[in-house]
Amino acid sequence: MAKLDFxxxxxxxxKKAVVAASGKVVSFRAGEDMSLQHSKPSHxxxxxxxxxxxxxxxxxxxxxxxxxxxxxxFVDLHAFLLTKLDHxxxxxxxxxxxxxxxxxxxxxxxxxxxxxxxLWLSTILDGAIHRQWLLxxxxxxxxxxxxxxxxxxxxxxxxxxxxEGKSFSFNLTQTHLADAMGLSPVHVNRTLQELRxxxxxxxxxxxxxxxxxxxxxxxxxxDDAYLDAVNxxx
Amino acid sequence: MAKLDFxxxxxxxxKKAVVAASGKVVSFRAGEDMSLQHSKPSHxxxxxxxxxxxxxxxxxxxxxxxxxxxxxxFVDLHAFLLTKLDHxxxxxxxxxxxxxxxxxxxxxxxxxxxxxxxLWLSTILDGAIHRQWLLxxxxxxxxxxxxxxxxxxxxxxxxxxxxEGKSFSFNLTQTHLADAMGLSPVHVNRTLQELRxxxxxxxxxxxxxxxxxxxxxxxxxxDDAYLDAVNxxx
DNA sequence: CGCCACTTTGAAACAGTTCAACGTCAGTGG
DNA sequence: CCACTGACGTTGAACTGTTTCAAAGTGGCG
Numbered sequence: 420m421a422k423l424d425f426x427x428x429x430x431x432x433x434k435k436a437v438v439a440a441s442g443k444v445v446s447f448r449a450g451e452d453m454s455l456q457h458s459k460p461s462h463x464x465x466x467x468x469x470x471x472x473x474x475x476x477x478x479x480x481x482x483x484x485x486x487x488x489x490x491x492x493f494v495d496l497h498a499f500l501l502t503k504l505d506h507x508x509x510x511x512x513x514x515x516x517x518x519x520x521x522x523x524x525x526x527x528x529x530x531x532x533x534x535x536x537x538l539w540l541s542t543i544l545d546g547a548i549h550r551q552w553l554l555x556x557x558x559x560x561x562x563x564x565x566x567x568x569x570x571x572x573x574x575x576x577x578x579x580x581x582x583e584g585k586s587f588s589f590n591l592t593q594t595h596l597a598d599a600m601g602l603s604p605v606h607v608n609r610t611l612q613e614l615r616x617x618x619x620x621x622x623x624x625x626x627x628x629x630x631x632x633x634x635x636x637x638x639x640x641x642d643d644a645y646l647d648a649v650n651x652x653x
Numbered sequence: 654m655a656k657l658d659f660x661x662x663x664x665x666x667x668k669k670a671v672v673a674a675s676g677k678v679v680s681f682r683a684g685e686d687m688s689l690q691h692s693k694p695s696h697x698x699x700x701x702x703x704x705x706x707x708x709x710x711x712x713x714x715x716x717x718x719x720x721x722x723x724x725x726x727f728v729d730l731h732a733f734l735l736t737k738l739d740h741x742x743x744x745x746x747x748x749x750x751x752x753x754x755x756x757x758x759x760x761x762x763x764x765x766x767x768x769x770x771x772l773w774l775s776t777i778l779d780g781a782i783h784r785q786w787l788l789x790x791x792x793x794x795x796x797x798x799x800x801x802x803x804x805x806x807x808x809x810x811x812x813x814x815x816x817e818g819k820s821f822s823f824n825l826t827q828t829h830l831a832d833a834m835g836l837s838p839v840h841v842n843r844t845l846q847e848l849r850x851x852x853x854x855x856x857x858x859x860x861x862x863x864x865x866x867x868x869x870x871x872x873x874x875x876d877d878a879y880l881d882a883v884n885x886x887x
Numbered sequence: 888c889g890c891c892a893c894t895t896t897g898a899a900a901c902a903g904t905t906c907a908a909c910g911t912c913a914g915t916g917g
Numbered sequence: 918c919c920a921c922t923g924a925c926g927t928t929g930a931a932c933t934g935t936t937t938c939a940a941a942g943t944g945g946c947g
């Protein structure tokens with residue numbers, strides 16, 4: 420709720436509508452599928468804890484992760500208007516999520532224009548993140564790409580209060596990271612070593628620590644403007 | 654209007670609201686910027702003819718195109734809810750576009766829930782296309798990526814009736830294509846030659862002709878489901 | 888203890904880049 | 918009417934970032 424409230428305050432009525440629209444709380448084990456590609460889920464999932472990923476597969480069996488989601492993110496809000504989900508959703512870590520039945524979301528769009536815009540905004544921000552990933556994959560070296568990704572994850576974790584000191588929980592495997600960046604696990608390993616060698620980050624036991632934010636930001640050409648973390652009327 | 658109407662029919666009232674929301678018609682020369690990154694436009698642009706691209710720049714000056722837009726596409730509808738545009742918009746060819754003032758779009762969200770959902774859907778489809786591009790960039794060879802891109806462009810052109818026979822207007826330079834695919838112009842040239850050598854496509858004078866759709870689709874692992882070209886209540 | 892998932896390492900191979908040159912064609916101006 | 922220019926496409930050769938393959942190291946857990 421704090422997250423939804425973040426970019427423009429919701430009225431009491433709107434908050435009640437959100438709570439009323441929420442359904443069951445569901446848990447997933449690390450590695451478990453949360454939604455299947457080409458399915459038509461009857462609800463969308465809001466992450467309450469853990470890390471979830473959207474992914475697609477290629478014929479050879481390789482996987483591309485197209486988004487990572489943490490506390491407060493709707494993983495597949497867009498499924499509400501789509502005929503079929505265009506990607507799978509998988510739990511990277513153990514995940515707890517809240518279901519929002521599509522009928523209830525539809526109800527919100529009928530009755531709460533401002534709240535609807537805020538939900539719409541959340542899918543628009545997903546799009547902005549996709550574009551940043553495209554830029555990083557297409558025109559950045561593996562090293563810069565990784566720096567950018569870590570800056571993004573740090574910033575997003577920070578928005579929802581998941582950063583403590585300079586650290587946040589980032590409990591993925593290097594193979595997951597490879598799938599997110601479109602690289603091989605081997606090269607991810609070597610790139611990671613380079614970031615560690617330069618003392619930009621530390622990543623142990625699922626805890627990512629940013630040792631030198633300025634250097635990391637510069638290396639990854641990271642500008643947080645696209646995350647639009649600004650509170651204003653919308 | 655036909656495009657907006659395509660995935661779920663609009664009522665007469667809704668169509669009137671769209672027409673009422675439209676503003677000036679504006680023209681751009683090939684190469685001209687239509688919107689600047691980091692600006693806050695007061696209106697969004699709907700393409701009426703030509704090809705527009707969203708792009709971002711990297712420090713070295715290289716460009717990544719993150720989306721291509723043709724007739725019926727909103728290029729930057731999302732700008733309506735964002736504080737700043739996270740990308741630039743450039744005219745690839747001569748472009749004619751219609752402005753939709755953000756105040757008018759806001760008005761639509763207040764009064765027309767169903768129409769709002771249809772506009773929301775159009776930004777969601779942009780997201781689905783972004784994800785497909787991520788998959789292609791991350792996990793496909795240049796050849797498969799290019800095949801995929803051409804399948805997508807063909808299908809989207811077809812939806813808005815821009816395909817004649819097996820051909821559609823695709824008046825970009827190879828350098829534009831390189832910017833869209835995250836490759837060097839030289840490699841785009843060679844990849845293109847390979848597609849021509851295999852007689853999958855022909856591309857001359859800005860006209861793209863798909864000579865062997867099945868082979869192209871298979872090579873690019875293209876499945877049009879993500880474009881969600883289905884008419885149903887939403 | 889042994890297994891399994893994950894990380895790390897080395898060496899060879901490769902897809903795609905870079906650089907530099909040349910070709911082609913349309914537009915422009917003398 | 919021709920020479921000049923500039924944008925775009927094509928080619929060749931050397932180079933490099935990343936992949937692939939294979940093996941070994943590490944650590945948690947039943």
